[in-house]
Amino acid sequence: MKLGCCYYPEHWPEAIWAEDARRMAAMGLQLVRIGEFAWSRIEPEPGRFDWGWLDRAIDTLAGAGLRIILGTPTATPPKWLVDRMPDMVAIDEKGRPRGFGSRRHYCFSHEGYRAEAARIVTALAERYGRHPAIAMWQTDNEYGCHDTVLSFSKAAASAFRGWLAARYGTPEALNEAWGNVFWSMEYRSFAEVDPPHLTVTEANPAHWLDYRRFASDQVASFNREQVEILRAHSPDADITHNFMGFFTEFDHFRLGRDIDVATWDSYPLGFLEQFWFSSDEKRAYLRQGHPDIAAFHHDLYRGCSGGRWGVMEQQPGPVNWARFNPAPLPGMVALWTLEAAAHGAELVSYFRWRQFPQAQEQMHAGLLRPDSSEAEAADEVRQAAAVLAEIGPQECASAPVALVFSYEAAWVIGIQPQGASFRYLELVFEAYSALRERGLDVDIVSPDADLSGYRMVVVPTLPIVPEGFAQKLAALDVPVLLGPRSGSKDASFRIPDGLAPGALKALVPLTVTRVESLRDGVAEAAEGFVVTRWREDVASDLVPELTDAQGRGVVFLHGRVRYCAAWPDRALLRLLTGRMASEAGLALLDLPAGIRVRRSQTCVFTFNYASEAVFVPHLRGVLPPASWHLDPRQTPARPPLDPR
Numbered sequence: 001m002k003l004g005c006c007y008y009p010e011h012w013p014e015a016i017w018a019e020d021a022r023r024m025a026a027m028g029l030q031l032v033r034i035g036e037f038a039w040s041r042i043e044p045e046p047g048r049f050d051w052g053w054l055d056r057a058i059d060t061l062a063g064a065g066l067r068i069i070l071g072t073p074t075a076t077p078p079k080w081l082v083d084r085m086p087d088m089v090a091i092d093e094k095g096r097p098r099g100f101g102s103r104r105h106y107c108f109s110h111e112g113y114r115a116e117a118a119r120i121v122t123a124l125a126e127r128y129g130r131h132p133a134i135a136m137w138q139t140d141n142e143y144g145c146h147d148t149v150l151s152f153s154k155a156a157a158s159a160f161r162g163w164l165a166a167r168y169g170t171p172e173a174l175n176e177a178w179g180n181v182f183w184s185m186e187y188r189s190f191a192e193v194d195p196p197h198l199t200v201t202e203a204n205p206a207h208w209l210d211y212r213r214f215a216s217d218q219v220a221s222f223n224r225e226q227v228e229i230l231r232a233h234s235p236d237a238d239i240t241h242n243f244m245g246f247f248t249e250f251d252h253f254r255l256g257r258d259i260d261v262a263t264w265d266s267y268p269l270g271f272l273e274q275f276w277f278s279s280d281e282k283r284a285y286l287r288q289g290h291p292d293i294a295a296f297h298h299d300l301y302r303g304c305s306g307g308r309w310g311v312m313e314q315q316p317g318p319v320n321w322a323r324f325n326p327a328p329l330p331g332m333v334a335l336w337t338l339e340a341a342a343h344g345a346e347l348v349s350y351f352r353w354r355q356f357p358q359a360q361e362q363m364h365a366g367l368l369r370p371d372s373s374e375a376e377a378a379d380e381v382r383q384a385a386a387v388l389a390e391i392g393p394q395e396c397a398s399a400p401v402a403l404v405f406s407y408e409a410a411w412v413i414g415i416q417p418q419g420a421s422f423r424y425l426e427l428v429f430e431a432y433s434a435l436r437e438r439g440l441d442v443d444i445v446s447p448d449a450d451l452s453g454y455r456m457v458v459v460p461t462l463p464i465v466p467e468g469f470a471q472k473l474a475a476l477d478v479p480v481l482l483g484p485r486s487g488s489k490d491a492s493f494r495i496p497d498g499l500a501p502g503a504l505k506a507l508v509p510l511t512v513t514r515v516e517s518l519r520d521g522v523a524e525a526a527e528g529f530v531v532t533r534w535r536e537d538v539a540s541d542l543v544p545e546l547t548d549a550q551g552r553g554v555v556f557l558h559g560r561v562r563y564c565a566a567w568p569d570r571a572l573l574r575l576l577t578g579r580m581a582s583e584a585g586l587a588l589l590d591l592p593a594g595i596r597v598r599r600s601q602t603c604v605f606t607f608n609y610a611s612e613a614v615f616v617p618h619l620r621g622v623l624p625p626a627s628w629h630l631d632p633r634q635t636p637a638r639p640p641l642d643p644r
Contacts (some may be wrong), residue, residue: 005349008034020354022063031067034058035054036140037103038054038073038488058070067135068135069137075103075105090153110153110155126231129234135237136238137238139240141242143222144244144247144250149219149249160489178207179204219250220250223241241255243263245293250407252304261310269286272324273324284593285611287332291607292433299343299399303430307396315351316367317500338605367381394601400454401455401457402445402458403428403435404447413463424535430568437590438577438590451472455584456580456584457488459483463485465487473561478584484565485534508561510542513540518533518535527547531548531566533567534566591616593610
């Protein structure tokens with residue numbers, strides 16, 4: 001696994017570039033990402049390119065033995081371009097234009113901007129496509145960041161109408177699919193259809209779902225245009241895009257088919273602070289991050305581009321964008337780095353080389369402080385580089401468990417949650433965490449993936465069951481778990497004929513007759529767990545495997561397939577995954593809080609995310625003696641890894 005950093009030579013005096021490059025190489029870095037925000041310096045005026053500084057920056061970095069990840073600068077179109085075509089900016093859901101002065105101020109559907117993006121990418125690719133120092137291209141930067149996937153501009157409305165015409169053929173077919181007879185919402189032509197915003201009350205959920213599908217397709221096609229240009233001019237370099245954490249606004253599996261390496265931007269402390277985690281968890285993992293945040297995304301993005309993946313931005317210290325921004329414990333940057341290696345990453349790149357003393361990210365730490373002195377993470381990078389050199393290349397071992405992840409499911413739940421606390425990402429994450437707490441390695445896969453090699457399959461929820469998915473599960477002879485709301489909608493967002501779980505009835509013969517959502521604080525007793533948030537009334541000839549205190553079925557088992565008719569709390573997830581693992585013949589570990597295990601093809605790693613050292617005697621004899629144990633409590637003066 002190669003280490004790198006994100007560097008912006010245009011931010012710094014040219015006189016220090018060579019010294020920066022020398023220090024990077026001495027620290028153990030091999031890759032440098034540059035250029036993704038530099039459009040105004042590359043093309044300071046329309047049609048006038050200034051390549052000199054970028055030529056010299058690339059040559060300087062290459063002269064120190066560093067390879068370049070060159071970003072296309074389309075995330076930050078310059079002011080002169082916005083002034084030339086002011087309608088290129090995205091329009092938010094409230095009808096307001098996204099103004100110039102930060103980044104991502106463009107609409108994916110604006111044909112004029114797409115042409116300008118293709119032009120600047122072509123110019124970059126023609127100049128640097130065959131430069132021997134270019135190892136990889138990054139398209140744009142963090143598609144969708146700052147709520148920019150959905151645009152409600154005139155350009156987006158026009159493109160959406162064309163998308164609908166291609167999908168449905170006739171307005172009559174659209175009206176039937178959406179149920180537009182309700183509230184007299186019928187259209188006479190596609191030209192009458194607007195985006196689903198600024199309505200008096202909620203818009204038709206089928207309308208919203210198609211708009212999300214359309215917007216996701218726009219992101220993928222925008223990216224594909226850049227990829228095609230880069231492949232034509234730079235056939236020997238890999239292409240990546242840097243995805244984000246806990247982000248579902250477009251289908252990453254679909255976009256991932258067009259790139260070589262999926263990368264993501266890893267900020268474990270910021271994500272812990274910003275998302276649903278409890279106050280107790282935020283206190284316990286304040287300076288480490290939840291033990292499954294990084295691993296969840298490693299396994300998700302490994303599944304988005306054929307198994308090749310990496311971390312493009314690794315948090316090295318306090319960030320600037322969360323509500324609160326603590327500093328990592330000593331050793332955590334090394335731990336995060338080695339955990340990526342354990343999951344098979346090809347690269348980890350730290351954001352950023354030097355903290356910039358100006359503008360929006362001036363409070364975001366780097367490997368160096370603004371005065372060029374080393375920040376706390378610098379020595380940990382050296383330690384991680386030494387460990388990587390010692391243990392050699394790491395490739396993931398075959399995971400026994402498949403966790404099915406669907407971006408469309410996230411959209412369906414978000415459009416119609418029915419209960420305010422029914423959050424798709426939380427449900428999937430909790431299922432993943434339950435598996436990891438027992439020492440199981442997990443692949444996160446799309447519903448289209450081949451499931452035949454797995455010994456357990458977990459589907460936290462899949463409201464819309466793709467064609468052929470039920471048959472694929474039926475062909476398996478392994479334990480399968482189907483979570484609540486699975487099969488509850490068809491592709492047009494209607495309740496299926498015969499009620500939920502729709503096509504999945506072929507696997508487990510039951511009918512969901514009624515659903516209810518429970519407010520926060522309501523917990524109904526059951527057999528060793530509680531029912532919270534969501535529960536379903538089920539009619540079936542099956543005898544429930546698990547019931548609540550009133551005898552109502554919660555989990556139903558038919559053959560090797562289970563259906564869970566309630567939001568599964570942690571106790572229920574632990575119970576079910578334990579039973580399934582036993583049925584599959586998988587050994588489980590009873591790991592203490594904060595301890596995680598990951599297997600590569602040659603090593604077993606154990607990671608301590610607790611706030612203090614933890615002794616785990618029962619792992620002796622379970623894990624091979626060549627395992628590597630990473631403990632962030634060790635002082636920086638000692639090696640962070642101890643081969644027991």
